[in-house]
Amino acid sequence: EGSECILCPVNWLKHRGKCYWLSEKIRNWQNSRDDCLTNNSQILVVQDENEMAFMRNITQGSNLVWIGLSVSIPEKKWIWANGSRFDEKLFKIEGPPNQNSCVAIRRNDIQSETCNAQYGFICKKNGF
Template sequence: MKILTLSALLCAMITLTGAAGEYHSTDDVQRARSCPSGWTAFNSRCFLYVPRVLNWAQAERNCQSMGGNLASVHSFQEYHEIQRMIVRVSHYSNPAWIGGSDAQQERYWLWSDGTRFSYSHWCRGEPNNDRGQHCTQINFSDQKCWDDFWCDGSLPSVCARKR
């Protein structure tokens, strides 16, 4: 009887302390699925509008320092959500850097996070590589579309990271 009582007590302790490796508090699970403070969740990623103006390379490095990259955009819905976030933070639809660049090879656009460049929202006549423009700004012109811009220009930026 002592062995049975001791076994039941041991099983209860393992269950209550989480020693079985399966215990996760609701807060732990929620924290793992949510974004850091100030970031906006959309689908499987977190986005952050950075109002400080930087050139494209500095903006990419800044995003990397926070565990992400300049944002890649994979659908109209995602682009619209990024635009809404910018307006929510800045109260204006500011132009901003995202992670698209053709600096490695002209007209071969890549995302800085390595994902496939399968969606774009270029303005009419863009990208035009006017005098060596190789980096992507969003919210350009009244149409709020994409434009290739000089990478050494100074703009706010949008970072993205996985949740």
């Protein structure tokens, strides 16, 4: 405990063994997801409240940014980019899960947006 030394690529932020990149590029949700994959990472899937607190901290003062939540069709349920179901106890999303909805965040602002909207995004990968 505590002696682990992880490294992240330049311009990536370190937090609890993971690396995060807050992109300044503006993309729709699908292109944001693809851009993360190109960087050997994935669009952010929030694992727990600690990670969500870290996200709130690094997105304060920024514009909205995409995270890896979108609506599954035809169920119209929130689902993470890795296929896992969203736990509604983790945080509240403002707005309904419509057919073409994805989630963007900025500090305490977590909202449903059309997936075609253009925002920055957050990628995540394991440290090395």
